[in-house]
Amino acid sequence: MSDLLNLLKSNARLTNAQLADMLGKSEAEVASEIAALEQKGVIRGYTAIINEELTDNTEVEALIELRVTPKRDTGFDDIAKTIMLYDEVESVSLMSGKYDLALTVKGKSLKEVAMFVSQRLSAMDGVLATATSFVLKRYKEKNILIEEEERDERSMVW
Numbered sequence: 001m002s003d004l005l006n007l008l009k010s011n012a013r014l015t016n017a018q019l020a021d022m023l024g025k026s027e028a029e030v031a032s033e034i035a036a037l038e039q040k041g042v043i044r045g046y047t048a049i050i051n052e053e054l055t056d057n058t059e060v061e062a063l064i065e066l067r068v069t070p071k072r073d074t075g076f077d078d079i080a081k082t083i084m085l086y087d088e089v090e091s092v093s094l095m096s097g098k099y100d101l102a103l104t105v106k107g108k109s110l111k112e113v114a115m116f117v118s119q120r121l122s123a124m125d126g127v128l129a130t131a132t133s134f135v136l137k138r139y140k141e142k143n144i145l146i147e148e149e150e151r152d153e154r155s156m157v158w
Contacts (some may be wrong), residue, residue, distance in 0.1 A: 003022075003023055004019065004023060004033055004034070004037075005037070005042070005043075007022060007023070008034075008043070009142075010143075012046045012047075013108065016030045016031050034036075044053075047146045048142050049142055049146070051138075051146050051147060052138070053137070053147070058104050058108070059107065059108060060106070060107055060108075060109060060110055060112075060113060060134060060135070061090075061104065061105070061106050061134070061135040062104075062105045062106075062107075062113045062117075062132050062133060062134045062135065063102065063103070063104060063105075063132070063133045063134075064074065064102070064103040064104075064105055064117060064121065064130055064131070064132045064133075065095070065098075065099035065101070065102055065103075065130065065131040065132075065137065066083075066096070066099060066100060066101040066102075066121065066127055066129070067096055067099050067100055067127075067128045067129040067130075068100050068101060068126045068127050068128060069126045069128060070100075070113070070126075071126065076094055076100055076101065078125065079099060079101070079126050079127075080092050080094065082124070083101070083103065083121070085109055086116070086120065088105050088106060088107055088113070088116050089103055089104070089105055090104040090105065090106055091103065091104040092101075099129075099131065103121075105117075110134065113132070113134070116132055116134070117132055
């Protein structure tokens, strides 16, 4: 991965001037590289990592694993493309292991997510099994600590 991408992954709010200084390039070169990466689809978007516990957001998040029957010629792609069209679905990944697809789903309540799983996902052709786990607390996301641990500044006495 390029140095530019690594810097953007660690902090997408760096300005082109800051990136240029760090990379030993001109602002115009950095802007051009970023535009090319966006055009090629390498950079798909920019996002903030939020500590939801410090907001008034009451949504729940669930990790859902699906075991599915792959289709001839398209494998898992067709069912993944269908699932990712649902507004509740934040991410879809093809996995190795016991389950085939892993989803991140958000809803207004536990019941809403449960109904989504039972009425939409489980009812889809090709879905053999689901396993749902609700996120209770986030500690780290994308290498960012969500909740800083309070440090005890007192000295240890032996």
